[in-house]
Amino acid sequence: MDMSVACYFINEWADIARNPGEKKCPEFKIASFYPPIDLPVMEIYKPEKVKCISRRLVFNASKIAKLRAIVANEVPNPTRVEVVTALVYKCAISAARASSGSLKSTVMHKAANLRARVIPPFPESSSGNLCGTFPVSTEEDSEIRLVWLARKIKKEKTEYCNSCGREMSAEEFCSFILEDSTGLRSCHGIDQDVCLCSSLRRFPVYKVDFGWGKPAWVTTASCGVKNVITLMDTREGDGIEVPVTLEEKDMAAFEHDVELLAFADINPSALPEIYKLNVLKHNPFSRI
Template sequence: MVKIQCSYTVTPSETKPTPPPTLSLSHCDQLKLPNHGSQIYLYTPSTTTTEPPPPLSISIHTLRTSLSKALTHYYPFAGRLHWIEAGRMELLCNSKGVHLLGATSDVPFDDFGDLADTHVAEQLAPRVDYSVPIEEVPLLVVQLTWFPCGSITLGLTLCRVLVDGTSLGRFMSFWAKLAKVESLDLSLLPFLDRTVLDSCRLNLSPRFEHPEFSPPPIWEGSSNVTTTSLYATAVFKLTRVQAGKLKKKANSNNNVRGGYTSFEVMSGHLWRCVCKVRYAGNGNQPTRLTTLVNCRNRLSPPLPDGYFGNATFPAVTQTCSFVEIMQSPVGYAAGKIRGAVHRMSDGYVRSALDYLADQKDMNLVRDRLYNSAGQNPNLYVVGWANFPFYETDFGWGKPVCLLPGSIGSDGKAFILNDVSGDGFVVAVCLQPSHVDALKKLFYEDIEPAATSKL
């Protein structure tokens, strides 16, 4: 249904400032897997203009020239990773470039399918070839897909080692401004010295226990374990009214300063629902929730404005049992999440940096964090709310939808703002049978007559 029409390697248009031969990666960067995550933006023709949408050739030219200018400042995207000692990596600033693809669909977008469908997402977010040496793997691949109805999707596939959501949001804003030939926003220029994060180390032994770096709970009982690699994604829409009802339930009879946040409550609600659909008779099954906490302003002093890199650290709840989460009110799960997030103080993050610096093999740390074989009893929630992704206008208007690409990881979820600003979108990846059950359960604790349709 989608055919690649053109392919380019985009390099920085200038060499000033002159990149160093290599760029050190922080301990926080080293914690990430050297694979890629993805985003898909959907743009549709405006109902307020009679101008036809730009053809593929013009749109690709706009992206190509503006991306080349953006890479002059965000040159790490044009580099490549390189393995060094102890399972660690460095960034080669060799300007090998970003890959840009132009594609067309032979059917209108409305007939193409649901962005949440894995098969659809895999066609719109470019794939990465991991069979080649890591020094040949691009850190950013972009695919623009043009539909005969005038709709456009922009799929990004980007290396997790390089950026977190904050850094990506700034880059996308900077690139879009260049595409629209707007004045250069100097506030969006990146701060590229990643050693400033590692300078927060105290060069001491860790002062805290760090359960976030310990292996997560595994599924107990071999009869219930599956090794399927087939997953499906469910996407739910929550209006602010529905989110408010959840918050009211969570905050009732809980003396919490300021009340639980929308993220804490929605994550807690999702955790309860996922435990229920996974439940197979063992109420003592251990489970925990992991999220990422942006520590830029939790450090003292905070990281420089514009810091480009990863500054999000994993935060994990206490390990609970399925029965604890399922039978307790949503405020119980939200409280566990709040405790995990609030633990991420300046001292705790400094201790985490010292812990990572002391590791003899980062591959072992990553294996403990990410490689859980078989069925997963846990939940991993990433917050994309409050990032400027919906402001990313390349001249086609603002996106009308944004979703992660194919998530492909059992128990991973994203929570982001709805494009209208009147609610939230929750996307979660599970085994197909669990997705079907979750679609029936998700709204029951909010309003029984609601549907899960976007």
Template sequence: MKVSVLSEELIIPSCATPSNLNTYRLSFIDQQLPPYYIPLILYYTYHESSTITQATMTIKLKTALSQTLAHFYPLAGRLVKNQNTIDCADQGVWFSVARVESSLLDIIKCPMIEELNQLVSVGIGSSYTEEQLAIQVNLFDCGGIAIGVCVSHRIADACSFSSFVSHWFAKAKGEISLNGPVLDSAALFPPMESHEYSRNPKDPTGQAPLQSLVTKRFEFSSLAINKLKREVIKDSSTVVNPTKVEVVTALIWKCGTEALDDCKGSVAFHAVNFRRKMEPPLEDHQFGNIFQMASAVTNQTADMAGLVAELRGSFGKIDSGYLKSLTGENGVEIAKANFKQIGKVMIQEGVGVFRFSSWCRFSVNEGDFGWGKPVWISSADFNDENCIILIDSRFDDGIEAWVVMDEEHMKKFEQNAELLAIMAS
């Protein structure tokens, strides 16, 4: 697959950001996040009956992006050197257009990570830059389009990312009445006066060298997930109505633990979006990193039912009482402890650490910008060992899991008999 960049430019907000909004403060939860990028690619096929050309859609996307950035103005800013604030002087978002000499459907039928990486902006990955957002529109020979979007995790979580993309695409369709983002997370979770993320993403302590990591996609159909659910219900007297995210997380956690060398046990950390758990609930378009990490512990002998029970119990701890304390007087220390727990576990000998994030049920999955809904949504390569992203399957009510592991561990993981049996269901 050959990808040639046709144009590159900065897109600035359609309206100048007021001077009183030129400094956007990160919340103390934002401050705990590493300055690496979350990649997302949305794929759209072209129908011969359509009268909209690739050139027209590219212009619509540029115009709508400029209009959207007037509301999501921190994304057009730059992270200042102390990493605690965003300078919102309308510096702009990097926007590139590329020609792809391939069929979009061929990419979807047999995706290769090395090729998907070419569909997101060059230079976006785990390395730190001051830019908050980068976009690459890929024009396929078949007439289809793939839109690669990368956002800094320092400023936004997956829900905020989804809210931005949904707003952008709605603007491209000509919708006028839209809910803009709520940009006051620093008021909810006041930041520390001075804080810099301590881990160098190019040399993450306790992790394998980045060059030994590989990213692979694993598909779980609705039939396979229902099989897992029946297995859990049969073996458990306490777990009722397990969710698809719970059972897929449990299976990957179990098989991943078995793939690690000399592993005595493992911990699964799972990001929990708590917008709707707050009292009163926050809106889905509350911008920023509005999540905490639930943690569950297991050993290599645990069965699926036991793992689901552990996960559900860990999710349940992030309740209204916990969140009340998070916004209280000692909220900073509680948030710091939540993230520091990952680092402490990572340096324990013989303990595996897996980090999960679910993008299921987010509005971005319905991202229609005037050319229909995406036929597929994918991630790309991201160097973060034992990190797993779960995305809704576009083909049924299944899940696609994007898994990053050490190369040798990945070989054992993908050959796990239990994993292969479920995926073959």
């Protein structure tokens, strides 16, 4: 299942836990529009597993506003996700180039939730995998500028969304998704850096309540695969938290990047001050 289905399932499960008599039923409309068809057997994309390190970046609202203002000088109406993604991706590229000593080409495969983008659109509660990816590539030996990268991310996203924003038969839709998969698998074995990026923002992960309160902090677990970037909302909703997993030799340069440190805090405390105070209040051993 994709993140949209996972969030819906967990929230509905929590609602049932609080209200046992309430009946919930997910929607299974996707299969009626895009019936399953026989797909060709294709080699599974297997990211290279190496020794990785994960770090958590937190961008507060004021720093994101400054970042948007810089990019907006040349890119019309950049979104919060676009500018943060551009900065993190740029710094990851710089770190990889610094540690390897070469200017290899790179490609970032950015995941996109297609529910609201296809015709007809589907509600977020629709069960099934309805997501795709679009590539954002950089050329070998090219200089990477923040504004240029933000513009490219916006351009690739717009073109991708326009291409899926039309009525398609089941065969056409499967062909559309297969193009994404083929592009991702074709990167395997090529001498270029591949990055996987997804945004889990605006999913109601902080509204989940099984009856003992809402979560203090929600994040993703490291999967042990290098070059993975995930964007999430902070608990307050006005900032962006970015778990990043890179190869160990790349992370050393990444976490000391001056441009990155100007906008992001690295591995700050995840628990809000109110939770820390409650722990001190109710746990006498914490004062020892």
